[in-house]
Amino acid sequence: MDLRVRRSKTAPPNEERGRRLRSVVGLVLALQVGILAFAFAVTGRTGDAATVVASRHGVDGKLEYCLECHGASGQGYHGFYPIPRLAGQQTKYIENQLYAFIERRRTNSIMFNVAHVLSPAMVAGLAEHFRSLSPGPIGDGPRGLVKAGEQIFQNGIPDANVAACSACHGPDGTGNDQIPRLAGQLYPYLVKTLANWAIERGQKPANPDTSAIMKPVAHSLNKPQIEAVAAYISYLK
Amino acid sequence: MVILALAFSAASLWPGHAESPAVRNCTWCHAGQGYGPAPRLAGQQAQYIEKEIMDFRAHIRDNPFSMQYMWGATAALSPETAHSLAIYFSELLPQAADDGMTDIVATGRSIYQDGIAESDIVACVACHGPNGEGVGEIPRLGGLAYPYMKRRLEQWGE
Numbered sequence: 001m002d003l004r005v006r007r008s009k010t011a012p013p014n015e016e017r018g019r020r021l022r023s024v025v026g027l028v029l030a031l032q033v034g035i036l037a038f039a040f041a042v043t044g045r046t047g048d049a050a051t052v053v054a055s056r057h058g059v060d061g062k063l064e065y066c067l068e069c070h071g072a073s074g075q076g077y078h079g080f081y082p083i084p085r086l087a088g089q090q091t092k093y094i095e096n097q098l099y100a101f102i103e104r105r106r107t108n109s110i111m112f113n114v115a116h117v118l119s120p121a122m123v124a125g126l127a128e129h130f131r132s133l134s135p136g137p138i139g140d141g142p143r144g145l146v147k148a149g150e151q152i153f154q155n156g157i158p159d160a161n162v163a164a165c166s167a168c169h170g171p172d173g174t175g176n177d178q179i180p181r182l183a184g185q186l187y188p189y190l191v192k193t194l195a196n197w198a199i200e201r202g203q204k205p206a207n208p209d210t211s212a213i214m215k216p217v218a219h220s221l222n223k224p225q226i227e228a229v230a231a232y233i234s235y236l237k
Numbered sequence: 238m239v240i241l242a243l244a245f246s247a248a249s250l251w252p253g254h255a256e257s258p259a260v261r262n263c264t265w266c267h268a269g270q271g272y273g274p275a276p277r278l279a280g281q282q283a284q285y286i287e288k289e290i291m292d293f294r295a296h297i298r299d300n301p302f303s304m305q306y307m308w309g310a311t312a313a314l315s316p317e318t319a320h321s322l323a324i325y326f327s328e329l330l331p332q333a334a335d336d337g338m339t340d341i342v343a344t345g346r347s348i349y350q351d352g353i354a355e356s357d358i359v360a361c362v363a364c365h366g367p368n369g370e371g372v373g374e375i376p377r378l379g380g381l382a383y384p385y386m387k388r389r390l391e392q393w394g395e
Contacts, residue, residue, distance in 0.1 A: 065357035069364070079375065080366035109351065110360050117354040 059125035062118070066126065073135035075184070081110075082189040087133035093180040094127035096210065105204045106211070137184030141231030149232025152225055160220045165229065173236045178210055183236035190230035194218045259318050260325060262310065267326070270334065274302045276385045280331025285376040286323035290314055300392050333380035 066086070071077045074087035086094065100106035101115040118126070141149075154171065156164035165182070169175050173183035182190070193200070197218035201211035221229070255264070266275035278286065292298040293307040294314060314322070337345070349369075352360035361378070365371050369379025378386065 062357070065359070068359050077364075078373065079364035080370075080372050081363055083363060110363055113351045113360065114354045 053121055053125070059122065059129060062122055063126060063129055066114075066130075071135075074130055074133040075135040075138055076186040076189065078138075078140070078186070078188070082186045082192065084189045085138070085185050086130040087135050088174070088184070089127075089130050089181050090175045090177060090179065091127045091131045092178045093175065094130055095123055096178060098123045098127070100201075100209060100211070103204065103207065105207060105209050106201050107203050108200070137235055137237060138186060139184075139235045141187035141234035142227070143231070145228040145231035146235060147232075149228035149230065152229045153232050157220070157225065162217055162220045165233075173233055182233045185230075185233055187230050187234040190233055191226055194221060194226045194230070195223070259314070259322060263322060263326070266306070270332070271382060271385070274385070274388075275306070276381055277332070277334070278326040279329035280380070281326055281377050282371045282373065282375065283323040283327035284374045285371065286326055287319050288374055290319040290322065291316065294319075331377065331380050334382040337383040 067074060069077060069079065069083045070086050071083070074085060076085035077083045097106060098115045098118065101108060101111040102118075104112060115123075152162075153165045153173070156162050156167070165173070168179050169182050173181065175181040195218075197211070197215055202209060202215065255261075263278070266272045267278045269277065269279070271277040289298060290311050293303060293311040296304075296308060298307070311319075348358065349361045352358045361369075364375050365378050366375075369377060371377040371379075
């Protein structure tokens with residue numbers, strides 16, 4: 001029995017050798033380029049903003065600054081203004097919001113001041129780090145509203161043409177990609193955010209953004225409904 | 238202003254409150270504009286006053302003047318008395334010290350409202366409110382005397 005393995009039964013031997021040689025060379029080159037790209041990325045030396053990675057030290061320092069307001073573990077804080085939970089938030093959502101603050105598509109003077117000094121690498125680094133934080137929810141909504149809130153969250157309000165929150169934000173409210181995590185968010189922050197959607201988000205009509213998708217939802221919810229759904233969300237883990 | 242002054246003095250004469258020994262023990266130093274290093278307490282957040290009394294009593298707050306004056310002043314205060322004192326002072330009308338140097342107010346306002354992001358300095362307004370009134374356990378800063386605020390900020394930095 002002939003046990004030699006033949007790669008190609010039809011190609012002539014030299015062509016076959018050439019193909020193999022090219023694939024090996026290609027692999028080696030790819031590996032070298034990969035190593036170089038990784039090395040440059042880690043040291044942050046490439047000029048391309050998209051591939052520069054902020055050094056760990058830089059992100060950690062700035063992160064401490066963020067957590068001074070947003071809570072020691074990013075769980076949020078009841079300041080004079082409710083300061084939202086960032087722990088476990090979707091990376092893409094945080095990035096989008098930081099750019100929205102910087103470009104004033106989302107109006108908040110405190111966040112504009114904080115965000116506009118951040119480099120793209122820092123934005124990416126911070127967003128990634130918040131995702132990894134996982135304290136329990138503060139849980140500050142009125143308990144009596146939770147049941148009604150669950151109804152709205154999971155089933156929507158068909159009469160008002162309001163879709164179930166769970167349809168996009170997930171049945172556990174953890175979001176996905178650009179769709180934010182809601183679980184464990186602060187009650188007064190949720191109430192304020194839904195009530196003020198039209199005057200805080202999408203403030204540059206010439207530059208519309210993803211906030212537009214929530215505008216009809218926020219508009220269609222009345223105050224008791226907002227408070228109920230906010231109460232329910234505030235306890236989600 | 239006259240009405241405010243009258244209202245303030247009327248509150249001070251409230252029977253059973255301003256004349257009670259517990260309150261008078263505080264107002265020796267803390268009445269009106271405060272005296273020496275003692276900050277004014279009128280209009281301060283009740284939860285903040287209560288927390289600080291208990292922290293002085295437990296020797297948690299241990300700055301030099303805290304040790305020298307407040308440890309002794311609070312040693313005999315029960316939690317219930319601390320609570321009553323806190324409510325009493327929080328309901329007095331606040332009066333601003335107005336004793337800072339006017340030429341640096343604009344800079345101060347900018348730091349208060351916007352922070353200094355490049356130096357990782359938070360905007361005070363986020364927690365202490367647009368008029369420095371505070372909320373809950375977060376203290377009123379608005380109206381506190383310039384020397385007191387300056388000393389406290391320097392102590393935080395130590």
